[in-house]
Amino acid sequence: MSLLSTEPLRLLASLLLIIAFVGLNAAYLVLAERKGAGRFQNRPGPNEAGYGGWLQPVADVLKLISKQIMVPPESDRLLFRMAPLVVLTPAMMCLAVVPFSDTLVARNVNVGLLMVFSFGSINVMAILLSGWASRNKYAIMSAARVVSQNVAYEIPMLLVVITLLMSTGTLDLSEIIKQQAGGFWHWNFFRLDVNPLAPVTFVIFFICMLAEANRAPFDMAEAESELVAGAFTEYAGMGFGVFFMAEYANIVLGCSLATVLFFGGWQTGLGALPASWGAWKVLIGLGFFLAKMYALVFTVIWVRWTFPRTQFYGLLNLSWKILIPISLFTLLLSSVMIKLFA
Amino acid sequence: MSAPLKIEPATGSGETFVLNLGPQHPAAHGVLRVKMTMDGEYVMRAEPVIGYIHRMHEKMGENRPLAHFLPNTGRVDYLSALHYNHAFVGAVERAAKLEVPPRAEFIRVITSELNRISSHLVWWSAFLLDLGGFTPLLYAFDDREKILDLLEGLTGSRLTYCYFRFGGVVEDLDPGFAERTRKFIAEMRPRLKMYRQLVTDNIILRKRLEHIGPISPDLCLKYGATGPVIRGSGVSYDVRRAEPYSVYSQLDFDVPTFPESDSMARYLVRMEEIVQSLRIVEQALDKLPDGPVLGKVPRVLKLPPGDYCYAVEAARGRHMVRIVSDGKEAAYRLKLRTPSFSNLSLFEEASKGMLLADALALMGSLDLVIPDIDR
Amino acid sequence: MSPTLDQIREHFSGPGLALSVTPTEHAAKGYHLDVSVAPAGIVPAAQALYALGFGLDAITGVDWIAQNEMEVVYDYFHPASPLRIVVRSRAPRDNPEFPTLSDVFPGARWHERETHDFFGIRFAGHPNLIPLLLPEDADYHPLRKEGAP
Numbered sequence: 115m116s117l118l119s120t121e122p123l124r125l126l127a128s129l130l131l132i133i134a135f136v137g138l139n140a141a142y143l144v145l146a147e148r149k150g151a152g153r154f155q156n157r158p159g160p161n162e163a164g165y166g167g168w169l170q171p172v173a174d175v176l177k178l179i180s181k182q183i184m185v186p187p188e189s190d191r192l193l194f195r196m197a198p199l200v201v202l203t204p205a206m207m208c209l210a211v212v213p214f215s216d217t218l219v220a221r222n223v224n225v226g227l228l229m230v231f232s233f234g235s236i237n238v239m240a241i242l243l244s245g246w247a248s249r250n251k252y253a254i255m256s257a258a259r260v261v262s263q264n265v266a267y268e269i270p271m272l273l274v275v276i277t278l279l280m281s282t283g284t285l286d287l288s289e290i291i292k293q294q295a296g297g298f299w300h301w302n303f304f305r306l307d308v309n310p311l312a313p314v315t316f317v318i319f320f321i322c323m324l325a326e327a328n329r330a331p332f333d334m335a336e337a338e339s340e341l342v343a344g345a346f347t348e349y350a351g352m353g354f355g356v357f358f359m360a361e362y363a364n365i366v367l368g369c370s371l372a373t374v375l376f377f378g379g380w381q382t383g384l385g386a387l388p389a390s391w392g393a394w395k396v397l398i399g400l401g402f403f404l405a406k407m408y409a410l411v412f413t414v415i416w417v418r419w420t421f422p423r424t425q426f427y428g429l430l431n432l433s434w435k436i437l438i439p440i441s442l443f444t445l446l447l448s449s450v451m452i453k454l455f456a
Numbered sequence: 457m458s459a460p461l462k463i464e465p466a467t468g469s470g471e472t473f474v475l476n477l478g479p480q481h482p483a484a485h486g487v488l489r490v491k492m493t494m495d496g497e498y499v500m501r502a503e504p505v506i507g508y509i510h511r512m513h514e515k516m517g518e519n520r521p522l523a524h525f526l527p528n529t530g531r532v533d534y535l536s537a538l539h540y541n542h543a544f545v546g547a548v549e550r551a552a553k554l555e556v557p558p559r560a561e562f563i564r565v566i567t568s569e570l571n572r573i574s575s576h577l578v579w580w581s582a583f584l585l586d587l588g589g590f591t592p593l594l595y596a597f598d599d600r601e602k603i604l605d606l607l608e609g610l611t612g613s614r615l616t617y618c619y620f621r622f623g624g625v626v627e628d629l630d631p632g633f634a635e636r637t638r639k640f641i642a643e644m645r646p647r648l649k650m651y652r653q654l655v656t657d658n659i660i661l662r663k664r665l666e667h668i669g670p671i672s673p674d675l676c677l678k679y680g681a682t683g684p685v686i687r688g689s690g691v692s693y694d695v696r697r698a699e700p701y702s703v704y705s706q707l708d709f710d711v712p713t714f715p716e717s718d719s720m721a722r723y724l725v726r727m728e729e730i731v732q733s734l735r736i737v738e739q740a741l742d743k744l745p746d747g748p749v750l751g752k753v754p755r756v757l758k759l760p761p762g763d764y765c766y767a768v769e770a771a772r773g774r775h776m777v778r779i780v781s782d783g784k785e786a787a788y789r790l791k792l793r794t795p796s797f798s799n800l801s802l803f804e805e806a807s808k809g810m811l812l813a814d815a816l817a818l819m820g821s822l823d824l825v826i827p828d829i830d831r
Numbered sequence: 832m833s834p835t836l837d838q839i840r841e842h843f844s845g846p847g848l849a850l851s852v853t854p855t856e857h858a859a860k861g862y863h864l865d866v867s868v869a870p871a872g873i874v875p876a877a878q879a880l881y882a883l884g885f886g887l888d889a890i891t892g893v894d895w896i897a898q899n900e901m902e903v904v905y906d907y908f909h910p911a912s913p914l915r916i917v918v919r920s921r922a923p924r925d926n927p928e929f930p931t932l933s934d935v936f937p938g939a940r941w942h943e944r945e946t947h948d949f950f951g952i953r954f955a956g957h958p959n960l961i962p963l964l965l966p967e968d969a970d971y972h973p974l975r976k977e978g979a980p
Contacts, residue, residue, distance in 0.1 A: 155594035251475050255497065255812075330588060331660055339483045339586045340813050422655075423588025425664050425813055426497070507964040514949070515973050550861060677886030677910065679938030686910065693910040699857065763893075765861030765906070765915070774908065776861075780893050789974070793889040793906065801941040830964060 128221065132209050136202075139366050140359035141171035147415050154419040181351030186249060189348065193247035198349070198356035201240035204233040205363035212370045213288045215380040215399035226287040227275065230371060234326065237364060238264040241328075241335055244357070245345035256344030259334045259426060263325060266433035271322035273441035274315050277448045278375055281308040291379035298383030303376040307455065309448040311440075316376045318441050320410075323368035325429070327361065330418035334426055369410035370403075377406050472500055475812075479508050483586050483816045486826035488800075490819075492812070499815045502807045504800055510830040517790030522548055522757055522779075523622065525790070530616040532792060533828035535578055538564075538571040538607075539770035540792075541620040546701060547766035547777040548622050551759040559747045560624035561703045566637070566740045567607060567619060568702075568768075569733040573644075574603040575771035576726045576733075579823045583723070584655065586820040587664055592655055599647055602640050609633065623751035634741050641734050648730060656727060665720035669818030671806050672717060679802035683773020683795050684729065685822060688722035690715030695769035706743065709736050719821040726823070758785055772796050772823050796828040834883045834909070836863060839916065842879045862906070862915035869920065870929045873905065876918050877935040880907050885916065887932070890942035892950040894924070896976040901927035901952055922952075931957040949974040 145160065145167065152159025160167040185191055211226035213219035223229055238261060245257025281302070282290045294300050302309075303316050325332040335344045346357050373379055380399030387395045424432070475492040478484035487508035493501040513532055517525045529544045530537030542564060549556060577600045581593035604614045609630055611619035619625055655661060676686040686693050694711040696704040712728035714721035759781035767776040773795030780789035799822045807815040836854065843852045843866055850867040857863050868876050877887075888906035895902055905918040922928060931954040932939035943954040944963035951972040954960060962969050 151590070155591050156598060157594060251473065259497075333588070337588065337813070339588060340816055342482060419591050421589065421658065422584060422660050422664065424660050426811065428660075428663050507962070507966070510964040512973055518974070547861070550859065553859075673910070677881075677884070678936050680887045680889065680908075680936075681938075682908075691910045693908075698908070698910075698913045699861075699915065763860070763904075765917075767861065767915075774888070776889065776906070778861075778889075778891065778904070778906075789891075789893045791889065791891040791904075793891075797941065798889075798938060801938050805937065 125221070128210065132206055136206055136209065136359065136363045136366070140362040141175060143362045143365070143411065144174065144358070145171050146411075147418075150412070150415045151419045154416070175355070178352050178355040183353045184348070184350045186348050188249045190247040190249070193243050194348075195353075197240050197244035197247060198353050198360075200243060201237060201360040202356055202363065204236040204240075205360055205367050207233045208367050209363070209370070211287060212367070212374065213291060213379060214403055215396045217396060219288060222286070222288055224284075224286045224289075227279070227285040227290070230287075230367070231272065231275070234364075234367070235264075235268065237326070237360070240360075241345045244349070248345070248348040250347050252341040252343075252347050253345045256335045256337070256341045256347075259337075260328065260345065263328075263332065263334055263426075263429060266430050267322045267325040267437075270318055270433060270437040270441045271326065273438065273445055274319045274322070275375070277309060277315055277441070277445045278302060280445075280448055280452055281305065287374050287379075291374055291381060294378035294381050296381075296385055298378065301376065301378040301381070301383065308451055309444060310451065311444045311447060312376075314440065315444050316372070318437050318444075319372060319376070320413075321432075321437065323372060324414065324417065325433070327364040327368055327414075329361070329365065329414055331421040331424045332429055333423060334429060337423060339423075365411060365414055366407070369407045369414065372410055373403060373406045379403055471495070478505075483819065484826075485582060485824060488824065488826050488829070490803075492815075494812070497812050499807050499810050499812060502804055502815060504803055506800070506826075506829050508830065509827055511827075513792060513831050514790050517787050517792075519786060521785045522759070522787060525787075526621075527616070527618045530613075530618050531827065532794060532831055533770060533772065533775075533796070533825050534616055535575040535825055536571055536771035537615065537617040538568045538619060539768050539775060541617060542568055542702070543766050543768040543770070543775050543777040545620040545622055546768065547764050547779045548757070548759065550766050551762070551764040551779060551781060552622070552754075552757060554623045554753060555751045556624055557748045557751050558703070558745050559628075560749045560751070562740050562744045563625050563629060563749060564620060565702055565704065565707070566737050566744075567610065567617075567625075569736045569740070570603050570607060570637070571617070572771045573730050573733050574600045574607075576730050577603075579726060579771075580651075583820040583823075586816055587661065589655065589661070592651070595647070595651070599644060602643070606633065606636055606640060609636075621750060621753075622757060623753040624749045626750070628749045634744070637737060637741060641738055644730075644734060648727070651727070656723070662720065664814075664817060665718065665723055665821070666716075667718050668814045669719045669806060669810065669821060670717045671802065675802055675806065679805075680798035681773070681795075681802050682798065683769070683771070683823075684722050684725040685773065685799050687711065687713045687725045688821075689717045690721075695767050695774050699767055701766070701768060703740075704736075707736050707739050709739075719817050722821040722823075756785060758783060759787070763789075767793075770795055772825065772828065773799060792831055794828045794831060796822075796824050796826075797831075800824055800829055834912065834914070836914065839864060839880075839883065839914070842883070843876070857913075857915065862917045864914075864916045866916065866918045867920070868918060870922055873903075873918065873920050874930050874932065874935060877905070877932050880916060880918075881935055883909075884911065885909050885914075887936040887938050887942075888915075890932070890939055890946055892946045892952050892974070894950055894974060894976045895921070896924070899924045901950060903929050903946065903952060905932070927952040928955055929953075930955050933957060948972070951975060 149159040160170040163169040163173045208230045210221050211223050241260045242257045245253040328335045380403040382402050472493050472495050475494045478489035479487040489505040491503045492499055513528050529540040532540050577596040581596035584592040608614045611617045671689050673689045673691045676689050690713050692711050692713045709732045712725050714724050761781055761783045763780040765778045776793035778791040779787045782788040853865040855865050885907040888908045891904050893902040900921045901924050902921045907916040946952050947960050948962050948965045
């Protein structure tokens, strides 16, 4: 413990752990997604590589790595190569402040939530970069779509978060979790006394999260039946693989945030654990956190394989005409509730 | 539902760019190329460029005996091969005044309608794929598989059937066919209900299709669009009713029409046609007479000079075969009038000013089979 | 709203509109009325049929090499009544030119391009008579009868 508590080593260890976490998640969420899609579609899914297909991600990664990264001759080479890095880094940075369990957080920043949202916005820039640098009409159309989509959905998302912040009064993610200690009715999702529309708030958050991560039914950036592969059309091999990883990293990040903000993070929801359990409490907390997070990830996958893609203006209308007014209303309602009863 | 969404073409500077969609594009379903002049996401002009798999079937029809051309017909529109069989066989029978035994006619109707269902299922799954819904594909192919199994047992092939012959069909139904078909019909009905609940009534699908891509009845007539496209414009035109062929006049079925003229109307027409086809198959099985399945046909078939047409309602619309004969063994001129050709020709006019995604939804709702266009 | 056969025959009975009007048995031929017109009569016939609510079914050519003539056959269908009309017209084979129908039926554009591809028949006034199904640089007309089959 004494060695790990020295700051540089601790940082290095956290960095490695997060990279491993993101990498493994990306690899195995792809498998989970394909398996899940198989189940939804009455077919087994990948089942050849390894027992039940569990080696499939390894095979995929090997294939992606061994492919040549083609840079189109007319493209902006520097930006084209930079975009995959820019897309993955912010998601990893954000995970650094997410508390996976009590004390299990890479870097506890007291403005954690703010940091997550500021870095989260860089994601858009990366897709814009890749679309612009590709010099491909499909990619540019996709980039333009992504920007307007993300601008549209950032607003209701932030409004929802502000609604939450009014009751929590802190940007520190660990602090937010600690406030939700005790029974599950203390989770923000169930705090109807502060915000009678808390479940609606969560639904808005979830929708915005899907849209920000460019996931179906809001995958306007990729929209393969219209834009081939959108901003990623020109990427081959690991260039594409990194975008793919970033997509899953963003899903994991979004679901983690939802867990932290609405479902009490690593709180068990059954009351405090006995103090005598010591370090086991951290592990149990981690288990609960991951269980909640993956339940949400499963929902994301479920939605993708159930719904058709929305139309682009339908997507924007949803945000500007429905989500923003509702989230403004919840904001108002919540502030009135706090003013009157707190 | 909601009021029609008014789409104004981008006000911008009038700066346009050309987007080359296809011949390899996920929405092109084969090798269709569309040269799109775009203003932002708005389609200013969409010009289909076709002919990438043109095979000159009409020439092949002229330089070989009629019977040798029969297998070609199933390869024009591979998804509704039996209808194309039927049109060609019908044209020859009309010209040579061949008698077709009633049992053969009923078998033709049964197999044609099964083929129509399988064709509509492929369209359905591909259309949903265009709209970004992946899962229906696997469900539809599950059902289609059952039809293919039925038809494989009967005809020996799974896609490009060549089952009809001049004067009847090549072989009688195998013993278990009627029973298996009834079982399939019984299984298919609940599936259709499930499709309705899961997909047709989905709000995202409705929003994407309703009021999108209206095609007026007048436009259909000007371009000769038929089949589900004209019926989705509220015109009750069905060759099975307009020029009753085979034994369709003895069967009771509805011609579904939807006056909304949008992509959703065309969608609903096809879904309803599956129901009607099931009805037709059921009735035809009930009424199936005994007897031979192949009439008397001269060994060397020469058609009397003249020109003869025979039209059928294929899955995509009116398919007509015109044989101009000069009394020889081969046709002097063989014209295949294919529905997808006419249906696609209106795309340029209908897609003007639409958003790219809507234009592709419109294209999907036309149910294009590219070999059927290129012939 | 559906016209009767007699109404249509009446339409073509005017002087100079049709060379011959022959009613046919649908069961024997697949259409009800066979109308022969001079090339100049194609567009008026189409206009008359469009006014009666007919739709354009197909346009096709036939190369009558023995008579040294090119024929163009126009098929019409009616959406409401079970009527099928065939309009045909002939021109000398060495200069096959017909007026275009694209002003009446825009759908004729593609059919005419196809007929031009296959037979080398020109359609005067066609906005864009370039190869449709054949390659852009095709300089042959596969369905003309002078070549080997």
